[in-house]
Amino acid sequence: MTRQSSLIDRLPAVRGRLTEGASLAKVTWFRVGGPAEVLFKPADVADLQAFLAGCPADVPLTVLGVGSNLLVRDGGIPGVVIRLGRAFAEIRTDGRKVFAGAAALDLNVALAARAAGIGGLEFLSGIPGTIGGAARMNAGAYGSDLAAVFASATALDRQGVMHRLDKDGMGFTYRHSAIAEDWIFCGAELEGQPTDAALIQQRLNEIQAAREESQPVRARTGGSTFVNPTGHKAWQLVDQAGCRGLSVGGAMVSEKHCNFLINTGAATAADIETLGETVRRRVKETSGIELAWEIKRIGVTADSPLAIAAKSEA
Known part of the structure; x- marks a missing residue:
C-alpha cells in the first residue's frame, strides 16, 4: 500500500530543487528500486547547510551519490534523499x-x-x-x-x-x-x-585491462557485493558454494566474477537482495564463514506501509 507524501510542506525553502516521489531506479547502477519521498538537489554547500539547519529533526535523510554500490529497495526511501550535483x-x-x-x-x-x-x-x-x-x-x-x-x-x-x-x-x-x-x-x-x-598512465591502463578482463563492467551491477573476510576472498567462497550463475527472478550471480550480482534486465530489488541472502546462506553452510554485505541496502520493501508512490523522474 502506498501513501501520498505531504513531507514537502514541512521542509525549508531552498535555492536548489525539491521533488516529490522522484524515481530513483534510473540513477542507480542496478537500475532497480522505488522512488524518494522527496528528492533534494542542493544548489551548493550553503544551500545544503541552510536546508539541514531548518529541516525538522524527525525527517529521515539519505545521501545518494551515483548509486554504484547501492541497492534501493522496491518501496523506495522515506524521508528526504539528498543528491549532490555539479556544485x-x-x-x-x-x-x-x-x-x-x-x-x-x-x-x-x-x-x-x-x-x-x-x-x-x-x-x-x-x-x-x-x-x-x-x-x-x-x-x-x-x-x-x-x-x-x-x-x-x-x-x-x-x-x-x-x-x-x-x-x-x-x-x-x-x-x-x-x-x-x-x-x-x-x-x-x-x-x-x-x-x-x-608511469601513471601505464598503471591506469593496467587497472582498466584488469577490470575488463575479470569484471562484468558493462552489466547492470552494484560492484563488489560482499566484503572479503579476513584471510579469504569473497568470490572464491561464493564459487566454492556452487553459486556461480545462480539466479533469483531477474537477478543472477555473475559467471565472470562471483562477487558481482547482475540485473539481467527484469530484476527487482527484492530479487537481488534475495539472491544475495541466498548466497550468504550457502557460503555459511559450506565454509562456516558469514559474508557481510559491501553493497549498501536502503529503503523499504514494496509491501511496506511506508512504500512511496512514484510521481516523477529524478
Whole structure:
C-alpha cells in the first residue's frame, strides 16, 4: 500500500530543487528500486547547510551519490534523499594534493591526478563511485584504499554545522569509516607523490585491462557485493558454494566474477537482495564463514506501509 507524501510542506525553502516521489531506479547502477519521498538537489554547500539547519529533526535523510554500490529497495526511501550535483563535483590540484568535491567521480579524480603528475591515486580509476562514498566506506581496489592517500575532509552534521576531519578523525578500517551515518561529506583532500605522467598512465591502463578482463563492467551491477573476510576472498567462497550463475527472478550471480550480482534486465530489488541472502546462506553452510554485505541496502520493501508512490523522474 502506498501513501501520498505531504513531507514537502514541512521542509525549508531552498535555492536548489525539491521533488516529490522522484524515481530513483534510473540513477542507480542496478537500475532497480522505488522512488524518494522527496528528492533534494542542493544548489551548493550553503544551500545544503541552510536546508539541514531548518529541516525538522524527525525527517529521515539519505545521501545518494551515483548509486554504484547501492541497492534501493522496491518501496523506495522515506524521508528526504539528498543528491549532490555539479556544485559538489569540483576537482583541483595543488602540488602533491588533489581536492575533490564529494560528488566528483573517483575516475575523474584519478585522471586529474594524472594530468598534474600526482601518483598513488590510480586505484581510484577502478572504483565506480564518488569521493563522498569513497570516504564513507574507505573504498579501495588494486592494492590501495582511500585511507592510504587521505589528508582531510569536510562534512556537515545533521544540524548543518561544518566539520573538518583529519585522518585520525575518520577512524578508517577495512571498507569502513567511523563517521556518523547522518553526516554528509562535502569534499576531501587527497595526497599522492610526484610521478611521471607516463608511469601513471601505464598503471591506469593496467587497472582498466584488469577490470575488463575479470569484471562484468558493462552489466547492470552494484560492484563488489560482499566484503572479503579476513584471510579469504569473497568470490572464491561464493564459487566454492556452487553459486556461480545462480539466479533469483531477474537477478543472477555473475559467471565472470562471483562477487558481482547482475540485473539481467527484469530484476527487482527484492530479487537481488534475495539472491544475495541466498548466497550468504550457502557460503555459511559450506565454509562456516558469514559474508557481510559491501553493497549498501536502503529503503523499504514494496509491501511496506511506508512504500512511496512514484510521481516523477529524478
